[in-house]
Amino acid sequence: MDKSSGVGVLDKAVSILDAVAEQPCSLADLVRVTGLTRPTAHRLALALEHHLMVARDPTGHFVIGPAPMTWAAAGDDLRPRAEQIVTELRDATGLSAQVYRRVGDERLCIAAAEPATGLRDTVPVGSLLTLRAGSAAQVLVAWLPDPEIDTLIRGAAYRRADLQTVRHRGWAHSLGQREPGVGSLSAPVHDSHGRVVAAVSISGPQDRLARPGAAQRRLLVDAALRLSTRT
Amino acid sequence: MDKSSGVGVLDKAVSILDAVAEQPCSLADLVRVTGLTRPTAHRLALALEHHLMVARDPTGHFVIGPAPMTWAAAGDDLRPRAEQIVTELRDATGLSAQVYRRVGDERLCIAAAEPATGLRDTVPVGSLLTLRAGSAAQVLVAWLPDPEIDTLIRGAAYRRADLQTVRHRGWAHSLGQREPGVGSLSAPVHDSHGRVVAAVSISGPQDRLARPGAAQRRLLVDAALRLSTRT
DNA sequence: TATTGATGTCTCAAATAGTGAGATGTCAAC
């Protein structure tokens, strides 16, 4: 899956970043985890440090630096408002709330809030989840052009008819599709051209979302509308 | 300042990421902004895309991909709680709230919330701000070893005596240090070893923070305590 | 409708950067 990109130095640098994202790494750890030779790992780690992609913690271990967050945050004007809205939605519903954007045939969680107590679904910000299962996936796929739907729907846990229902109702519902025992409800976020650019979701134990009530649906759709652009 | 790291391919890749973080870029834009030759820009952009560091938007423009967010989010277990706490602090005080971590001689904003209306201080998540001015800077520097304080304090808008006051009071206050007209108040976040790992701040118009009241200080210190680890 | 220029993509000979064995220094464990 994660084969060479054709630029060897970048491949090696990314293997270091992946290792460091997993947990803080000494140089020896980097050598062990990435399989790079010691001078190569050292040189590349210093270069990544120069570019603020990694940093050193007080024990000298490499950790992720500020550059990834700076890049991730730049230009995504949806995220700040998304974070506010998932918090409000979590408080209003008592369920976990997330916002996802589509990335290829996956979805990226760009904001998340979960209840402090009780049984709950945890989706960390930065997670990449499948676009072939779950209500958020259906929302992100439903309004795509047919050829893209054709590609994405292969092996999906939902069908074309489900996507039609999503377009009709303006929200999607799923039970146990992405993860057993978890239910979710999602609605689309539109940009000023009316395109779907994100999905707002609530998720939690299946019994809490077996039959979404009008109140839950309204809170969700309202949240999605508030996230949509009005320019 | 941003000179070569010694690994040319990485330098070039980062120049592409910086360009794309600024705004979505066509290949032609990348060539123009980075000064790279067209085939080089093309090859490196495809390699970055392969590693999910960039992606293509519907118009074919390069945008930041999910990998930076995934890396930034990984292993930073403070951030999810930080986001919740800045929202609560913003609501309780009516002022902007942020959480910062130290990175070298700068500070990175890892969570932020600002009031919806009125005059307010805006600090986007992902921003790198100076460690030589502002109350958060004083909090992040105050508990460092003396040699590090010696280095950082050169050219700083605060003095060693200010840092002693911060250690004594457990919070820092500044007016117009980082930006004219803006006041701020900050408190330290400790890890389970008692080390300062972040700063919680409130900021806003100088007149709102000219003389922080006991209520404001308590809300701030409480927020910082709730963020501190209890393991 | 044909032409032109800009853009994106690809190839491969030549050029250059990057690699890694080995040396050196530091430090904790024994």
Next chain:
DNA sequence: GTTGACATCTCACTATTTGAGACATCAATA
């Protein structure tokens, strides 16, 4: 005091990367 693990550095050699040029596509223009 010794030893082994680790981090850092050098530079001859190797492999990767580069970019000129070719080709395809497409929108703008005459």
